[in-house]
Amino acid sequence: MRAIMNISLPEPMATLIEQAVASGKYSTKSEFFRSLVRDWSERKLAIELKESRNEMKEGNRKLLRSLKDLR
Secondary structure, three states: OOOOOOOOOOHHHHHHHHHHHHOOOOOOHHHHHHHHHHHHHHHHHHHHHHHHHHHHHOOOOOOOOOHHHHO
């Protein structure tokens, strides 16, 4: 299932996106934004993993015996 979202951009940003699509790097404006969200999501996950590793190194960890312990 897909959701439709409308956004408003300053003209220079809109032009950059149109140029990226015209160059063939992205097939549509929607694909440009899907790629942007995927990249953001991957960076967010990487940051969270790094923070988790740092917490473990500092001794801030909890032994999980079941999924209920995640709460």
